Amino acid sequence: MKSSDQKPNEGDSRRDFLKKSSVITAIALTPGVAVKAAENKADERFAELFEKIPLKLTVNNKAYQTMVEPRVTLLDYLREELHLTGTKKGCDHGQCGACTVHVDGQRVNSCLSLAVMNEGKKITTIEGLANGETLHPMQAAFIKHDGFQCGYCTPGQIMSAVACVREGHTGSRAEISEYMSGNICRCGAYPNIVDAIIEVKEGGATV
Numbered sequence: 001m002k003s004s005d006q007k008p009n010e011g012d013s014r015r016d017f018l019k020k021s022s023v024i025t026a027i028a029l030t031p032g033v034a035v036k037a038a039e040n041k042a043d044e045r046f047a048e049l050f051e052k053i054p055l056k057l058t059v060n061n062k063a064y065q066t067m068v069e070p071r072v073t074l075l076d077y078l079r080e081e082l083h084l085t086g087t088k089k090g091c092d093h094g095q096c097g098a099c100t101v102h103v104d105g106q107r108v109n110s111c112l113s114l115a116v117m118n119e120g121k122k123i124t125t126i127e128g129l130a131n132g133e134t135l136h137p138m139q140a141a142f143i144k145h146d147g148f149q150c151g152y153c154t155p156g157q158i159m160s161a162v163a164c165v166r167e168g169h170t171g172s173r174a175e176i177s178e179y180m181s182g183n184i185c186r187c188g189a190y191p192n193i194v195d196a197i198i199e200v201k202e203g204g205a206t207v
Helices: 008-029 032-039 042-051 074-081 137-144 154-167 173-179 190-203
Strands: 053-059 062-068 100-103 106-109 122-124
Touching (some): 062 074
Antiparallel strands (some): 053 062
16 A cells, blocks of 8 residues: 555554654653652752852841842842832833832832842832831822822832932922933823922921
């Protein structure tokens, strides 16, 4: 019988048989230790041991000592490891400001900073601004002046607003707008945000 006369599924059956035979042979020739290691995912554990490095830092006045991969950004570390999801992931390129946090008192785009670069530093996120149930003056001012609509950019806006006051860049509306320009509000609440910052600055509250 010519090969062209074979039934359509005969070729598939032979290929399946060869595949299964190869797998069985490979398993039979694999050392028992390797098979057991694979079953226990030992290779993943060894990889994790060598790929992660220790990290010590303080977040919102709480000390953390963890192991982290060198490639993890501060933003992902805060959100995925510490579950502080108030800091938002927007553009992930440092262009929108949604991920703004304070590092040793300075505002930083956490999506552009590797977690390991912050060894021994003090981080403050939006969750760390309030004093218990008492809102931070900037948070209260944002609510009073409707400094947000959808709210997605608000944590980053507030963190930058606090830094703006601390830095002394509140001499005029134009100056405030300039030093807040790294934070994008797609809802267009900029005038209200400036109003909130001015109220906090003129109120003399400690920020």
